Amino acid sequence: MAAIKSSIAFPPIDLSGPFQRASGEVHVIVGPMFAGKTTALLRRVNAEGLKGRNVAMVKSSKDTRYAVDHVVTHDGSKFPCWALPNLASLRQKLGDDAYRKVDVIGIDEAQFFDDLYEFCCKAADHDGKTVIIAGLDGDYLRKSFGSVLDIIPLADTVTKLTARCELCGKKAFFTLRKIVETQIHLIGGADIYMPVCRQHYVNGQLVKEATKNVLESRKHFEVPAAMH
Ligand SMILES: [Zn+2]
Numbered sequence: 001m002a003a004i005k006s007s008i009a010f011p012p013i014d015l016s017g018p019f020q021r022a023s024g025e026v027h028v029i030v031g032p033m034f035a036g037k038t039t040a041l042l043r044r045v046n047a048e049g050l051k052g053r054n055v056a057m058v059k060s061s062k063d064t065r066y067a068v069d070h071v072v073t074h075d076g077s078k079f080p081c082w083a084l085p086n087l088a089s090l091r092q093k094l095g096d097d098a099y100r101k102v103d104v105i106g107i108d109e110a111q112f113f114d115d116l117y118e119f120c121c122k123a124a125d126h127d128g129k130t131v132i133i134a135g136l137d138g139d140y141l142r143k144s145f146g147s148v149l150d151i152i153p154l155a156d157t158v159t160k161l162t163a164r165c166e167l168c169g170k171k172a173f174f175t176l177r178k179i180v181e182t183q184i185h186l187i188g189g190a191d192i193y194m195p196v197c198r199q200h201y202v203n204g205q206l207v208k209e210a211t212k213n214v215l216e217s218r219k220h221f222e223v224p225a226a227m228h
Helices: 037-050 089-094 096-101 116-126 149-154 198-221
Strands: 025-031 055-060 070-072 078-080 082-084 104-107 130-136 157-160 174-177 193-196
Touching: 025 037, 025 116, 025 149, 037 055, 037 070, 037 078, 037 104, 037 130, 055 089, 082 089, 089 096, 116 130, 116 149, 174 198, 193 198
Parallel strands: 025 130, 025 157, 055 082, 055 104, 104 130
Antiparallel strands: 070 078, 174 193
């Protein structure tokens, strides 16, 4: 009996020619809150602008902490931007002609965009754009936030920045929520969140758990107002 061939030899594929497109790039900047992600994003986007490249900056319309039409860093520097509910609407906002002329797209607070993966694929693979995104890799529970981590397999570079632990000054990798509130998407600044090292993250969570238990047990023993 003739041996069954386990593989089929295909002719070599010609990768040059009509299928070739302009090559885009994807760069990801992650880290906890107060790690300077937006500052790093603005620095890169400004550097691209100085090279004569056309830049569009986008942020989520969910985040209105500083200014609606600017990306603003914690230390106050800013850059004009489009505040959008999703990334797909960038092209509609700009119009096809203006979109075609854009070389670099900066995305701040990328964790708020549900269509991040689809957008980055299309913009970099098909439209030849350089996409630079900044966002939280983890939430206050240190779980993946939005689809920021999904972009890593698409990325040319990944940069994880650190902050300074607010309690001891060591490197901070995590964001601790200072208040007892379980809603995942609670947008806030230094009033609600602080950057912490591993040890202070663990300690902070323990303190919060204890506080929550005390509050809940109090609620349990409270006498209903009607009984007074
Ligand atoms: Zn610490």
